[in-house]
Amino acid sequence: MKSIEETLAALELQLPAAPGAGGNYVPFKIIEKTLILSGVISVSNGRILTGQVGQSCEIEEAREAAKACALNALAVIKEALGGSFDRLDSIHSMSGYVNGISDFPDAPLVINGASDLFIALMGDSGR
Numbered sequence: 001m002k003s004i005e006e007t008l009a010a011l012e013l014q015l016p017a018a019p020g021a022g023g024n025y026v027p028f029k030i031i032e033k034t035l036i037l038s039g040v041i042s043v044s045n046g047r048i049l050t051g052q053v054g055q056s057c058e059i060e061e062a063r064e065a066a067k068a069c070a071l072n073a074l075a076v077i078k079e080a081l082g083g084s085f086d087r088l089d090s091i092h093s094m095s096g097y098v099n100g101i102s103d104f105p106d107a108p109l110v111i112n113g114a115s116d117l118f119i120a121l122m123g124d125s126g127r
Contacts, residue, residue, distance in 0.1 A: 004074070004085040004121045011120065018075040019043065028080040034092070035080055037073055044068040054101035059109055066096060066113030073114075074121075090125040091118050 008015065019040060021027050028037050042049040042065035049065040051057035057065075081087050096111040098104065118126030 001123065004088070007121050013071065013117075015071055015075045015078065016043070018079040019072055027076050030080065035077060035088075037076055037080075039095075040069055040072040040076060042066065042069040043072060050099075052099050052101060053106075053110060054104050059106055062098065062100075062110040063113030066110055067117050069096070070114035070117045088122075091122065091127070094118070 002010070018027070021038070022041075025038050027040075028035060030036075044065075049068060051061065051065075053059060053062045077088060078085060094111075094114065096107075096114060098107040098110045100107060100110070115127070120126075
């Protein structure tokens with residue numbers, strides 16, 4: 001299996017710089033063999049990606065924002081693990097929030113923008 005870096009390159013994706021804390025918290029903690037991230041937001045090229053799905057943006061645009069959020073999380077993971085993904089063996093849990101119109105039924109399709117990236121990079125270990 002290709003490394004995460006090799007797969008990112010094959011997908012023509014680049015990790016951003018790891019975002020710093022936006023408030024009075026730390027971006028990550030390591031407890032025994034578990035890395036726990038604080039929340040990250042959808043930022044791409046220095047711009048916060050905003051909008052309400054179903055009103056000011058469509059599902060595909062929101063999926064790209066979720067993927068950008070996943071790339072930011074991966075940047076934090078890489079920094080937390082000393083600049084390498086070698087110690088990352090799986091994703092145990094992921095939470096995502098979607099700003100959709102009232103009764104928006106497709107939040108999972110949006111969050112899959114992040115989930116699909118993790119699976120592309122790690123196979124079932126990213127699921």
